[in-house]
Amino acid sequence: MDYLKYVDADSLLHRLDPRTKFAFFVVMAILTSVVKSGVALLFLFLFFIAMWCACRIQKYMVVLAQKLKVLLLFIFLLWFVLGLFERPVVEGGPIFFETVIPFVGGQTINFCFDWYDFYKGAVYAMRIFLMISSFYTVLLTTNFSEIILGLQKWHVPYSIAFAIGLVFQIIPMIITELQAIMEAQSSRGLEIEECGAWTKIKNYVTFSLPLLFRVISKAQAISLAMHYYQLDFSVRRSAYKGIKASKYDAWFLIANAIAIVITIVLRMYFYIPV
Amino acid sequence: MDYVVNNINYRYSPDSRDVLKNVNFSIEKGKVTAIVGPSGCGKSTLVQIFSKVIPKLIGNGVLEGSFDVPEGTFVSVVSQTPENQLFGYGVEDAIAFGMENLGLPQEEVVERMEYVLDLLNLQYLRNRSVANLSGGQRQSVCIASVLAMDPDILIMDEPVSSLDPNGKKMVQNILGQLSVNGNTVVLVDNNLVWSAGIVDHVIGLLDGEVVFDGTRDEFFKDFELQEKLGVIIPQEVELYRELSKHFDDMELFYTIEEARVQIDKKITKKEFTAPVPAAAGSENIISVHNLVKTFNDGFHALIDVNTNLPKGQVIAVLGQNGSGKTTFVKHLNGLHKPTSGDVRYMGNSILKKTVAQISKNIILVFQHPEHMLFEETVERELTFCARMQDVEFTPEQITEVLEHYHLEKERETFPLNLSMGQKHMLTILSVLFSSADVIILDEPTLGMDGFLIKDLERMIANLRDQGKTVIMISHEIPLVFRTVDYSVILNQGEKVFEGTKEELSRRSDIFDAINISLPPVVRLSQEYGFDKVCFNVADFAEEMLKRCNR
Numbered sequence: 063m064d065y066l067k068y069v070d071a072d073s074l075l076h077r078l079d080p081r082t083k084f085a086f087f088v089v090m091a092i093l094t095s096v097v098k099s100g101v102a103l104l105f106l107f108l109f110f111i112a113m114w115c116a117c118r119i120q121k122y123m124v125v126l127a128q129k130l131k132v133l134l135l136f137i138f139l140l141w142f143v144l145g146l147f148e149r150p151v152v153e154g155g156p157i158f159f160e161t162v163i164p165f166v167g168g169q170t171i172n173f174c175f176d177w178y179d180f181y182k183g184a185v186y187a188m189r190i191f192l193m194i195s196s197f198y199t200v201l202l203t204t205n206f207s208e209i210i211l212g213l214q215k216w217h218v219p220y221s222i223a224f225a226i227g228l229v230f231q232i233i234p235m236i237i238t239e240l241q242a243i244m245e246a247q248s249s250r251g252l253e254i255e256e257c258g259a260w261t262k263i264k265n266y267v268t269f270s271l272p273l274l275f276r277v278i279s280k281a282q283a284i285s286l287a288m289h290y291y292q293l294d295f296s297v298r299r300s301a302y303k304g305i306k307a308s309k310y311d312a313w314f315l316i317a318n319a320i321a322i323v324i325t326i327v328l329r330m331y332f333y334i335p336v
Numbered sequence: 337m338d339y340v341v342n343n344i345n346y347r348y349s350p351d352s353r354d355v356l357k358n359v360n361f362s363i364e365k366g367k368v369t370a371i372v373g374p375s376g377c378g379k380s381t382l383v384q385i386f387s388k389v390i391p392k393l394i395g396n397g398v399l400e401g402s403f404d405v406p407e408g409t410f411v412s413v414v415s416q417t418p419e420n421q422l423f424g425y426g427v428e429d430a431i432a433f434g435m436e437n438l439g440l441p442q443e444e445v446v447e448r449m450e451y452v453l454d455l456l457n458l459q460y461l462r463n464r465s466v467a468n469l470s471g472g473q474r475q476s477v478c479i480a481s482v483l484a485m486d487p488d489i490l491i492m493d494e495p496v497s498s499l500d501p502n503g504k505k506m507v508q509n510i511l512g513q514l515s516v517n518g519n520t521v522v523l524v525d526n527n528l529v530w531s532a533g534i535v536d537h538v539i540g541l542l543d544g545e546v547v548f549d550g551t552r553d554e555f556f557k558d559f560e561l562q563e564k565l566g567v568i569i570p571q572e573v574e575l576y577r578e579l580s581k582h583f584d585d586m587e588l589f590y591t592i593e594e595a596r597v598q599i600d601k602k603i604t605k606k607e608f609t610a611p612v613p614a615a616a617g618s619e620n621i622i623s624v625h626n627l628v629k630t631f632n633d634g635f636h637a638l639i640d641v642n643t644n645l646p647k648g649q650v651i652a653v654l655g656q657n658g659s660g661k662t663t664f665v666k667h668l669n670g671l672h673k674p675t676s677g678d679v680r681y682m683g684n685s686i687l688k689k690t691v692a693q694i695s696k697n698i699i700l701v702f703q704h705p706e707h708m709l710f711e712e713t714v715e716r717e718l719t720f721c722a723r724m725q726d727v728e729f730t731p732e733q734i735t736e737v738l739e740h741y742h743l744e745k746e747r748e749t750f751p752l753n754l755s756m757g758q759k760h761m762l763t764i765l766s767v768l769f770s771s772a773d774v775i776i777l778d779e780p781t782l783g784m785d786g787f788l789i790k791d792l793e794r795m796i797a798n799l800r801d802q803g804k805t806v807i808m809i810s811h812e813i814p815l816v817f818r819t820v821d822y823s824v825i826l827n828q829g830e831k832v833f834e835g836t837k838e839e840l841s842r843r844s845d846i847f848d849a850i851n852i853s854l855p856p857v858v859r860l861s862q863e864y865g866f867d868k869v870c871f872n873v874a875d876f877a878e879e880m881l882k883r884c885n886r
Contacts, residue, residue, distance in 0.1 A: 068425065070465050205425035205465070228423075234467075235419070239707075245671050245691075246707040249700040251724030251770065253692035272710040275752055279706065283420035289393060290413045290482065291423065291434040302432035302445045 067234035068205040073117035075203035078314055079307040080212025083200045086318060090196035093322060094189045100181055101332035102325045103188045109321045110195060119202055126198050130191065137190055138183035141336075145179035147171060151335050152178075182336045206230040211305050221295040232280070239276045243269050338362040339409070339489060339520070344401035346381055346390070355381050357544045359401070363489065366518040368511065368534055370552075372526050373541035374566040374785045375755035379524050382541070383491055386522070387411050405488070412487040416494040418471075418478035427461050427469070427477050434485040452480040455517065456510050470657055472503025479510055483519075490514070491522045496530055498703075498782060500657040500811050501852045504530045526785045527568040532556070533590045540565050553588055566786035571814045571856045571873065578877040592856045599864065603883045606865025615836045621647035621774060621805050622668060622698070627677035629663055629829075637663040639829045641677070645822070650796055650806045652816045655826040656850055661809045662703075664826060665776050668807070670694040681774070696725055699772035703779040705759035708766075709751040714743055717751045717762055721770035729769050737765055741791055756783030761791065768795075775799060776807040781815065793819055814855040817841070817871040825850065841869045 075083070090106075097103060114120040127134075150157075155177035163171045204212070206227040213223035247269065248254045254265050339362065346356040356378045363369050371379050384390040386403055388411070405411075412434075415421050424430035431452065435445045453459045458480055461473055469477065475495055482490060492511070496504045508530045514521050515534050523531055538555040540548030548561055555561070559577050562569055572595050573588075580586040583602060589595045622645040629638040638660050645651055653661045666672040667679050670691045679686050686694050699721065702708055711717040715734060722729050738744040741761060746754060751762055760783050767775050781789050796819050799806050810816050816823070823840050825833040833846050840846075841858050853859075861870035861879060870876040 070468070207425040207429040231423075231425075242702070242704070242707045243710075245666075246702045247710070248691040249669055249671065249695055249702065250708065250721050250766070251692050251695040251699075253690060253724075255690040255692070268710065272706065272708075276706055280420055283415065283417060285393065286389060286413075287415070287421040287423070289389060290387060290415075290421070291437050292410075292485070293437045297437070298439055299436045300439050300442060300445060302428065302436060302442065302449070 066201070066237060068230070069119065069122060069202050070205075071118065071203075073119065073203065074310055074314065075113075075117045075119070075199065077308070077310045078203070079305055079311050080204050080208045081215055081305070082307065082311045082314060083204055084212055084216070086314070087196050087200045089318070089322065091193055093325060094192045094196070097325060097329050098185055098189070098336050099329040099333045100185050100188070102328035103185060103192065105328050106192055106321065106325050107188060109325075110192065110199075113317075114199070117203070119199070122202055123195060123198070126195060127191070130194065134187045134191055138187040140183075141186045142179045142183035145182045146173060146175055149174045150176055150178035178334075181334065185336050201230070207303075208305065211301075211303065214301075215305060219295075220299060224293075224295075228284070232284075235280065236273070236277060239280075240269065240273050243272050243276070338364050340404040341382075342402045342404050344382075344385060344399070344403070346378075346385065346397060346399050348394075348397045350398055355544050356385075359541075359544070359546055361539050361546055361549045363520065363522060364537055365520050367536040368515050368521045368523060368531075369537040369539060370523045370525065370528060370531065370535040371539045371541060372528065372565055372567045374526065374787060375757050375783075377541040377565075378544040379526075379541055380493070383413060383493055383522075383524055386489065386491060387413050409488045410485070411489045411491065412482045412485060413491045413493060414475070414478050414482050414495055416497045418474040421478050422466050422474065422481065425465055425467075427458075427464050427466060430466050430477055431481045431484050434481055438485060448484045448486070452484045455483070455513060456480050470503060471499045472506040475499065475503065475507050476510055479507070483514075489520045489522060491524060493524045494527075495523075495525070497525075497527070498779075501813070502656055504811075508534070526566065529568055529570045532570045532573060540567075556588055556590070563786075566788075568786050568789065574873045575857060575860075575876060578873040579880065582877065582881060592859065595856060595860065596863075599860065599880070603864060603880060605863055608862040608865045610866070610868050612836075612838050612842065615839075618646040618648060620644040621682060623680045623683075624667070625678045625680070627664075627667060627679065628675045629660075629667065629672060630675045637829050638667070638674075638826075641826070641829075641831045643824050643831060643834050645805065645807065645824075647805055648800065648803045649821040650800050650808065650819055652820040652823040653807060653809045653826065654813075654816065654823060654850070654852070656852070658828075659826040659850070660829040661826055662778060663829075664824075665700060665778065665807060665809060668774075668776060669698045669700040671700070692724070695721075696771050698774040698776065699767045699770050700776040701764050701767055701778065701780065703782055705756070705763045705783075706752065708763045709759060712750060713748050714738070714746045714751055714754070714762060715748070718766050719769055721766050721772075725771050727769060727771050733769070737768060741765060741795075757785055757788045760784060761788055764792070764795070768799075773803070774805045774807065776809075778809045779811070780808060781810065781812050789815065813852060814857075817855050817858060837871065838869060841871075 114123050149172065157174060157176040159175040161173050163173050165171050209230060210223045210227035213226060214220060244254060252265065341359055341361050344356050344359040345354055347354045371382065373379055384394065390397060391399055422430040423433045428449065431449055432445055435448060453462055456476055456479065458476055461469065461477065466474065466477065496507050499507065511521065511531060511534050523535060525531065535552050538548060538550060538552055539546060540561060542565060548555060556573050570590060572590055572592060575595060576586060576589050586598055589598055624641055624643045627638050627641040630636050641664065653664060655661050663672060667674055670686055670689060673687065681697055709717055711720055718734060718737065719729060738747055743758065743762065751759060754762065760780065764777060764780060780792055784792065796806050808820065817837060820837055822836055824831060825846055827850050832849065833840065833843060844854060847854050857870045857873055857876040861876055866879040870879055
């Protein structure tokens with residue numbers, strides 16, 4: 063399954079002007095940073111699912127969720143554990159267990175295992191997931207040539223736009239290289255499957271050396287290729303292709319505007335401080 | 337006017353040795369010039385000087401002499417790794433990249449785009465993404481992208497080194513097209529198998545010095561020089577070399593058609609009636625049962641493959657790129673787990689073992705040595721497998737192997753500083769110290785010159801003599817027929833043939849189906865009705881002499 067790279071398809075998202083998708087990411091990143099309402103975030107999550115399904119990229123988002131599960135679980139547990147040491151800010155929900163634990167110097171710690179701990183953990187995990195998935199949605203549906211064109215249209219200097227596009231071209235290469243190095247070393251007898259966590263960490267350190275050399279050698283090859291293609295950032299380039307917003311961009315923007323309004327309304331009516 | 341290489345001397349730093357010494361020659365306009373020579377002879381340095389990488393990007397060396405070209409001459413390069421050279425997601429984006437850098441008006445970019453796509457017959461690829469192209473297609477797009485910039489000199493640096501036979505044919509056709517079109521092309525490659533019929537002019541480099549400067553025919557008639565430079569030549573030319581030792585009037589030939597004309601003058605064709613020799617009975621070391629591999633995206637990489645691989649033999653796994661060869665061998669060492677089916681080593685399933693556990697019996701050497709090398713010296717790299725598998729070894733054994741394979745001087749060298757061919761040889765040598773009795777080599781000749789390939793052939797023969805089983809994926813079909821005993825052919829994930837080399841040599845229908853050519857000596861020995869199928873030129877010459885009653 064492709065991961066962390068553009069997926070060639072012909073969906074609504076693929077047809078959008080890259081600038082529309084950049085704007086989508088920026089707005090969603092801001093929205094998920096400021097909205098902390100579980101109900102509003104749940105709505106946004108459902109909106110995202112509908113969008114992914116409509117554009118037939120849902121299976122790639124499932125892969126993303128699988129890759130992020132450890133991070134999301136960590137965030138959930140972190141806020142869950144922190145929540146155990148405070149009472150819910152709103153009354154009414156179930157409290158499963160509550161006690162006061164004596165602490166040094168005659169002080170006490172309030173321990174309260176309640177619904178709010180789950181809520182808080184879920185809200186923080188959801189926010190992170192939505193933020194990352196909005197970026198991933200753009201990454202999956204915008205190839206690096208379009209990223210460069212879109213950034214140039216936003217008057218980003220070509221040297222920066224090219225560097226950003228290059229990063230998206232190289233990331234899948236590096237993932238493939240790391241995979242090949244791990245396979246090659248295990249083929250020569252290095253145990254990477256049935257080994258403890260410490261050995262796994264050591265192995266990753268070991269793999270990093272050949273990976274580093276591969277990346278350096280790729281970087282050298284790329285810089286040579288830039289020379290062969292006479293890339294000179296001080297010279298004004300021409301453009302073979304252009305980008306233009308279409309009716310699809312209008313529909314997409316309208317749908318997103320409605321979703322944002324609903325999210326804000328839900329945030330106003332169903333807000334539990336976290 | 338030609339482009340003149342005028343007395344060039346170069347060293348990478350003021351206190352290092354000269355890598356190029358008094359290099360003088362001319363590159364003829366509108367011709368294809370091949371620069372040949374063994375690894376480390378200075379070919380790549382010369383490319384860097386022609387393309388102005390030296391001194392523009394590498395400025396700390398000492399360059400004397402000059403590359404005399406008219407003002408504004410544009411030299412561009414097609415490298416051996418197009419995936420590192422193509423910028424842009426789609427084929428059109430990649431081709432347009434260089435033209436956009438030149439600031440050409442959009443109309444001209446469109447015009448040149450159409451021109452190169454038509455010239456190289458690549459219109460059918462224009463809407464594809466670069467990532468989804470085969471190796472040959474990618475290299476073709478790379479050539480198109482450079483050609484679209486209208487270079488005065490186009491340098492191709494080992495352009496087919498990692499391509500399958502289809503990819504090689506594609507680039508070969510393009511080179512032929514460029515030659516007909518009158519483009520000035522410099523081909524830097526020690527393998528002339530695919531380009532022998534196209535090149536006009538050959539420059540031989542050895543230890544940084546020009547040792548040959550002449551026409552293609554002059555070069556192919558100088559047997560001693562070909563040997564000295566380790567140049568890989570077409571089997572047809574090898575055959576000419578062998579036959580001309582016995583027949584004074586033999587004229588030089590490059591193709592099988594030309595070979596027939598010469599051989600017809602000596603002998604007549606007869607029906608080929610030699611029976612298939614009985615296969616030597618041998619127990620199976622690996623058996624594969626109903627192997628199916630379907631990847632997560634639904635691609636069927638292997639479809640119900642059944643095979644029994646005999647012990648102590650050299651086995652080839654053949655097929656075009658994408659036929660499932662690498663997926664197949666990755667099941668043999670446990671890197672891939674089958675969707676269904678079983679893989680057994682000496683009768684026992686390996687499916688529940690880890691790759692490292694399997695490597696004690698079955699070891700796989702990857703195609704790209706950079707994925708495998710990660711020790712700080714050649715010596716430590718050589719003993720990596722032995723240390724991982726707790727196999728004992730002595731310093732004398734290390735010295736013996738290093739001396740035997742000409743790496744003694746490099747004992748303390750950082751492995752990644754070796755030439756491509758040496759790096760590949762080192763990864764193969766490291767498995768000699770492992771406990772495995774099945775050794776899988778994936779494209780072992782990649783980056784090797786003629787000398788290293790001969791070493792490799794000897795090593796494979798030695799391993800067989802020691803009772804080890806060698807499984808080899810290779811696109812070098814003459815090498816395969818020289819070295820293997822048994823073969824398995826895959827096509828689009830299905831096994832289409834399994835049997836001995838003798839049986840395989842009689843199945844031209846299979847080679848037609850997978851679009852690979854049988855080696856010339858195999859075809860000719862059958863066409864002329866020899867008493868046996870010949871797998872190398874020496875045997876062919878011997879059979880021909882017998883027919884001539886010599």
